[in-house]
Amino acid sequence: MRFAHRRLQTERVILGGFSKTPAITGTDSRPHNIRAVAEASLASLKTDYINLFYQHRVDPNVPIEDVAGTLADLIREGKIRHYGLSEAGAATIRRAHAVHPVAAVQNQYSIWTREPEAEVIPVCEELGIGFVPWGPLGTGFLTGAIDTSTTFDSATDLRANFPRFTKEAIAANMPVVEVLRGFAAQRNATPVQVALAWLLAQKPWIVPIPGMDKVAYIDDNIKAIALELTAADVAGIDAQMAQIEVRGGRLDEGLLSMSE
Numbered sequence: 001m002r003f004a005h006r007r008l009q010t011e012r013v014i015l016g017g018f019s020k021t022p023a024i025t026g027t028d029s030r031p032h033n034i035r036a037v038a039e040a041s042l043a044s045l046k047t048d049y050i051n052l053f054y055q056h057r058v059d060p061n062v063p064i065e066d067v068a069g070t071l072a073d074l075i076r077e078g079k080i081r082h083y084g085l086s087e088a089g090a091a092t093i094r095r096a097h098a099v100h101p102v103a104a105v106q107n108q109y110s111i112w113t114r115e116p117e118a119e120v121i122p123v124c125e126e127l128g129i130g131f132v133p134w135g136p137l138g139t140g141f142l143t144g145a146i147d148t149s150t151t152f153d154s155a156t157d158l159r160a161n162f163p164r165f166t167k168e169a170i171a172a173n174m175p176v177v178e179v180l181r182g183f184a185a186q187r188n189a190t191p192v193q194v195a196l197a198w199l200l201a202q203k204p205w206i207v208p209i210p211g212m213d214k215v216a217y218i219d220d221n222i223k224a225i226a227l228e229l230t231a232a233d234v235a236g237i238d239a240q241m242a243q244i245e246v247r248g249g250r251l252d253e254g255l256l257s258m259s260e
Contacts, residue, residue, distance in 0.1 A: 027258065029059035031070040038079055052104060053080040058088050058260035064096045072100035084132070087259040090119040093129070102129050106209070107259075109133035110142060111198050111241060112176050113250050125203065133199055135250075136208035139165075142195040144177045146170060158255070164248035172247035179240045189227050194237075196224035201234050 034055075041050055053074070055067055071083040082103030085096060096102050105124055109116045110133060124131045137143055139159055148167045152160035159165040164173065180191035187194070192210075199208045210221045229237075249256065 027057050027059040027061075029055055029062045029067045031066060034067065034070045035074070038074055042079065049078055050080045052082050052084055054084045054086050054104075054106060055088075056086045057258045058085065058092055060260075064092050065099050068096040068099035068102075075100065084130075086134070088120075089260045090123040092260045093120065093123050093127070097127050097129070102127070104130040104132050104207075106132040106134050108135045108250060109199070110136050110138050111180070111195055111237070112138055112142065112173070112246050115250075121203070124205075131203065131206045133206065133208045136199050136210050137192060137195055138176075140211075141165070141170075141173065142177065142180060142191060144181060144191045147174070158252075161252040161254075162248070162250070163252070164246070164250060166248065169248035173244075175244045176241070176246065179237060179244070182240075183233075183237060187227060189223070190220055192220045193224040193227050196221060197227040197229050198234060198237060200224065201229040201231075 038050070038053065041053075042048070053071065055071075058064065059067070068083075071080065074080045075083070083100070084104035084106055085093060085102060086106040088096070088105055088107065093102060093105060105120060107116050107120055109121075109131070113135065116131070116133075121131055123129070139162070140146055141164070146165075148171050150170070152165060154160035163169060177191060180194045183189075184191050184194045189197075196208055196210060199206055210217070212218045212221060251259075
């Protein structure tokens with residue numbers, strides 16, 4: 001499956017018990033729960049089918065073959081059109097794809113979070129799977145709006161527990177933002193637009209999902225589509241990034257343990 005070039009994804013549907021608030025509820029990808037969530041989503045969305053249905057985290061207690069098989073049944077029944085995996089590793093993707101083709105993989109990926117480049121993105125390219133970077137703006141850091149004076153409410157904001165968002169790590173990682181600001185100044189753009197354009201320049205089937213909960217964010221995000229980065233531009237940005245050692249893990253240990 002190929003995604004159209006120059007797209008920003010704006011909607012999705014999630015299955016399983018994973019929550020993005022600090023009160024993580026865990027995962028539940030047992031077949032009966034997948035079906036229950038699908039039916040609830042159909043009713044909530046007031047639709048006959050769901051275009052793309054994600055397993056939002058791999059459930060270590062349920063074989064991925066059982067998950068893919070249940071999703072394949074839902075596809076045959078016309079209740080979903082395609083399914084995706086989130087925070088899945090290369091081996092898990094291959095196993096699921098062998099049961100029924102995976103349409104999309106949604107893993108964290110950005111200019112300062114490059115782990116998918118080692119195995120996951122090559123597997124997606126080999127198997128024809130669309131790649132959907134979540135956190136394409138570094139969960140806010142790459143916007144340039146965060147500095148050492150920024151505070152995160154531990155009751156409502158997961159970043160309060162992320163090693164990359166301690167005051168010490170923020171201070172150490174500011175050169176990343178300076179790289180984006182410097183290039184943005186040359187192109188009459190913003191750091192947000194550069195960070196998203198960098199992702200769009202990686203592969204034509206990479207579709208970032210930036211935050212779009214405010215009109216100003218939507219406007220800034222959409223303008224990234226017009227910022228065409230050449231191979232030389234990307235190489236220049238990467239050369240600067242290679243000189244920076246990013247401080248701190250991308251997620252806390254609890255969330256990292258939910259990545260396969």
